Amino acid sequence: MDGILIEKKQKxxxxxxxxxxxxxxxxxxxxPAIVYYILFCYVPMYGVLIxxxxxxxxxGIMGSVFNHWIGLKNFETIxxxxxxWRVFLNTIFIGTTKVIIAFVSAVTVALLINEIRLRFxxxxxxIIVTFPHFLSWVIVASLFILMFSDxxxxxxxxxxMGGNTVGFLSEDHLFLGLIFGSDIWKEAGWGSIIYIATxxxxxxxxxxxxxxxxxxxxxxxxxxxxxxxxxxxxxLLIMSVGGVLSAGFEQIFNMSNDMVEExxxxxxxxxxxxxxxxxQFREGVTTALGLFKSLVGFVLVITTDRIAKACGERGIx
Amino acid sequence: xxxxxEKLPLNKKDKRGPSSKFGKFDVVLLVILLIYALAIxxxxxxxxxxxxxxxxxxxxxxxxxxxxxITFDAYQSVFENSQIWNGLKITLILLFGGTAYQLFFTxxxxxxxxxxxxxxxxxxxxxxxxxxxxxxxxxPYYILIKSLGMTNTIxxxxxxxxxxxxxxxxxxxxxxxxxxxxxxxxxxxxxNDIQIFAKIFLPLSLPMLATVGLFFAVGNWNxxxxxMLFNQDPSIRTLQQVLQSIIVKESSMIPSVNPGAxxxxxxxxxxxxxxxxxxxxxxxxxxxxxVKGIVVGAIKG
Numbered sequence: 001m002d003g004i005l006i007e008k009k010q011k012x013x014x015x016x017x018x019x020x021x022x023x024x025x026x027x028x029x030x031x032p033a034i035v036y037y038i039l040f041c042y043v044p045m046y047g048v049l050i051x052x053x054x055x056x057x058x059x060g061i062m063g064s065v066f067n068h069w070i071g072l073k074n075f076e077t078i079x080x081x082x083x084x085w086r087v088f089l090n091t092i093f094i095g096t097t098k099v100i101i102a103f104v105s106a107v108t109v110a111l112l113i114n115e116i117r118l119r120f121x122x123x124x125x126x127i128i129v130t131f132p133h134f135l136s137w138v139i140v141a142s143l144f145i146l147m148f149s150d151x152x153x154x155x156x157x158x159x160x161m162g163g164n165t166v167g168f169l170s171e172d173h174l175f176l177g178l179i180f181g182s183d184i185w186k187e188a189g190w191g192s193i194i195y196i197a198t199x200x201x202x203x204x205x206x207x208x209x210x211x212x213x214x215x216x217x218x219x220x221x222x223x224x225x226x227x228x229x230x231x232x233x234x235x236l237l238i239m240s241v242g243g244v245l246s247a248g249f250e251q252i253f254n255m256s257n258d259m260v261e262e263x264x265x266x267x268x269x270x271x272x273x274x275x276x277x278x279x280q281f282r283e284g285v286t287t288a289l290g291l292f293k294s295l296v297g298f299v300l301v302i303t304t305d306r307i308a309k310a311c312g313e314r315g316i317x
Numbered sequence: 318x319x320x321x322x323e324k325l326p327l328n329k330k331d332k333r334g335p336s337s338k339f340g341k342f343d344v345v346l347l348v349i350l351l352i353y354a355l356a357i358x359x360x361x362x363x364x365x366x367x368x369x370x371x372x373x374x375x376x377x378x379x380x381x382x383x384x385x386x387i388t389f390d391a392y393q394s395v396f397e398n399s400q401i402w403n404g405l406k407i408t409l410i411l412l413f414g415g416t417a418y419q420l421f422f423t424x425x426x427x428x429x430x431x432x433x434x435x436x437x438x439x440x441x442x443x444x445x446x447x448x449x450x451x452x453x454x455x456x457p458y459y460i461l462i463k464s465l466g467m468t469n470t471i472x473x474x475x476x477x478x479x480x481x482x483x484x485x486x487x488x489x490x491x492x493x494x495x496x497x498x499x500x501x502x503x504x505x506x507x508x509n510d511i512q513i514f515a516k517i518f519l520p521l522s523l524p525m526l527a528t529v530g531l532f533f534a535v536g537n538w539n540x541x542x543x544x545m546l547f548n549q550d551p552s553i554r555t556l557q558q559v560l561q562s563i564i565v566k567e568s569s570m571i572p573s574v575n576p577g578a579x580x581x582x583x584x585x586x587x588x589x590x591x592x593x594x595x596x597x598x599x600x601x602x603x604x605x606x607x608v609k610g611i612v613v614g615a616i617k618g
Contacts, residue, residue: 023435025510030441033426036479040461041448047457057460109353115346117339127604128354134596134607136539138557142564142589143360146582153363185357190611197612217342242450250542254561271455276546283456290454298451 051075051288074288077281083270084289091266094176094252095244098183103237105184106191107229111221113192114199126196129189137186141254144182145169172263179255179264183248194236195229202228234313242301245293267293361593368392368586375583391587401588403552404559407471411537411555415475419533422479424526427488428514432500449482462547473547474540474555481536484529487610491525492518528610531603538596556592563588 020027046061051074053064078084109129116122132140147153148168155165168174206224215223249268256264265273271289274280308314367375368391370384395401429435430442467473495518503513519526541557548554554562564585 020436023437026429026432026435027437029425029429029511029514030437032422033429033480033485034441034444036422037444037448040458040477040479041452042444043461044453044457045451047453047460050457050460060464061460112346112350112353115342116350117343118347121347121350125350125354126608127601128357130604130607131597131600132357134535134539134600135593136541136557138539138541138561138564139589139592142560142585143364145564146585146589147360147363189357193608193611197608268455275456275459283460287454287456290456294451294454301450 048287048291048294050284051291053284055283055287057283070284074284075292077285078289078292086262087265087267087270090263091245091247094179094264094266095247097180098247099237099240099244101180101184102187102191102240103233105188107195107233109188109192110195110199110229111225114196114225115217115221126189126193130193131189132186133190135186137248137250137254140182140186141251144178144255148178169257170259172260175256175260175264179248179251182255183251194232198229198232199225231314234308238301238304238308241304242297244300245297361590361597364586364590368583368590370583372583391583392591394584395587395591400551400554400559400562401556401591404554404556407553408538408540408556410471411474411540412534415478415537415540416530416533418475419478419481419484420526420530423481423485423529423533424488424519425514426480427485428492428518430485431489431492432510433497445482445485459546468547469550469553470548471553474543477543478536481533484532484610487613488522488525488529490613491522495521524606524609525613528606528613531606532610535596560588560592 049061049065052069052071054068054070054073055061055064056068059067113122113125116125145152149155150165150167150169154168158164158166166174168178202224206228207220210220210224245267247266247268249266249272252264252266252269253272256269267289271286275283275286366382366384369387369389371386371388371390374384374386430438432438462468462473462477467476499517499521500513503517508516539557540555541561544553544555544558545561
């Protein structure tokens with residue numbers, strides 16, 4: 001009895017050893033990735049412990065955990081802050097609006113391009129409208145600031161037509177409009193690509209059958225094209241929900257100015273400003289802020305995924 | 318019988334059916350798309366025109382669709398600016414060095430994860446997926462980079478970007494879509510995994526390598542975030558950072574060649590245009606690679 005067991009165990013060990021030995025070259029190829037993800041993703045995750053300490057950089061993370069552990073006090077500090085709630089609501093508002101706008105504009109552009117029949121024109125339009133995606137926010141923000149500033153071309157036109165200077169960069173609601181507008185300008189074309197590809201995959205039989213029934217083009221869009229991209233749309237929406245709280249640091253960092261900070265400051269720019277610019281908070285507080293953001297983002301993704309699955313759609317997890 | 322019928326050549330019509338004549342609907346579409354395309358192009362055009370407009374004409378009527386007199390003085394002062402050239406140098410280092418480095422690590426990881434059944438694969442895969450949903454945030458990352466001694470180095474703009482999860486999964490999906498028989502027959506001939514990868518799979522995936530390489534190249538050309546966060550030394554600023562300091566900070570750090578002859582605005586415009594022009598020249602020819610990347614990535618990923 002024992003003999004058989006030992007034999008079995010030996011056999012298993014041997015085959016495990018063999019398995020590892022057979023995998024050795026692939027393991028060699030994956031080692032850099034393991035090192036990379038541990039160093040640049042998992043070490044910062046372990047670093048969130050800072051959020052529960054009064055971090056002292058001379059003592060390092062472990063030293064701070066042992067000597068300066070203050071539990072949830074940093075979170076208390078945040079939640080008692082008037083500024084935090086303003087920034088949090090800004091983030092939710094800007095992030096949510098952006099997700100909705102990005103979705104609607106991408107689908108609209110995709111429908112327009114998909115319906116065009118002049119092949120050359122279609123191609124040219126696609127090249128033009130996808131281009132801004134590849135510019136950095138530094139450039140796009142510069143372009144928009146130069147065009148919409150008080151002396152920019154847009155205000156020149158308005159004054160030329162007898163109007164008064166419009167403070168696109170100094171009035172809250174106009175500036176938010178500019179944030180959303182520049183986001184559409186930059187990303188709508190690129191966002192449409194994936195929908196156009198999905199539309200190309202819809203069976204032509206459906207369109208032929210609709211023709212026989214005498215459907216108009218709008219009816220075909222409504223009853224065939226849109227349902228055809230539903231699965232892709234839901235998938236992309238779930239994925240973008242996780243980014244709601246990110247709301248676009250690069251864009252707002254480059255476009256914003258002191259006059260509109262009240263309305264356009266988001267969690268990420270707030271963390272950056274209070275840590276590196278004004279030094280208002282110690283590392284512990286801003287780490288707690290970042291951790292709070294990550295957690296809420298994570299919960300949002302899981303919740304959306306559950307809701308999508310409950311509605312009979314394919315989720316992502 | 319039924320099967321035979323299906324194979325009969327059908328009447329080949331326009332795939333959208335009989336209403337294939339150019340109707341009112343098409344005209345409306347055409348107009349909307351034309352306006353949209355013009356809205357994309359106009360800022361670039363305006364930028365260019367201002368950048369070649371002499372000061373006196375700009376002062377009279379700053380809104381121009383065409384300039385009666387052309388001057389390249391603004392470009393001259395951009396070209397004579399050492400910060401811009403230095404920025405270009407740093408950006409080119411990132412563009413070539415960084416892209417090669419990222420491509421190497423991203424592709425080998427993608428290949429390893431595309432192979433069936435090997436020791437540790439699921440563990441690594443899960444480890445990577447977790448990072449897609451959760452991260453440590455800015456401050457722990459900053460402390461890490463600082464403790465690695467990477468602040469104020471070019472390395473900080475390259476090293477932390479070794480593997481991009483999206484591009485890695487793109488490569489993985491592509492490798493997985495290639496026929497399994499390739500690997501099996503090579504193994505019978507005695508090749509090991511690294512040989513199979515380098516001699517068989519890599520040459521077959523050049524189009525996908527081009528796509529992923531281009532994504533990295535664009536990222537490097539646009540790089541400013543890590544530089545801004547970690548580097549205070551102005552001598553290692555990227556082109557984008559230089560641009561940021563010129564425009565966003567509104568400072569006239571570029572002394573003009575001939576003060577008074579050029580307006581500050583045109584120098585700014587010229588500097589932006591200088592940064593965009595390489596992409597504008599290449600993009601129309603490379604667009605299909607980018608499109609392929611996102612389509613393959615989304616459908617299989």
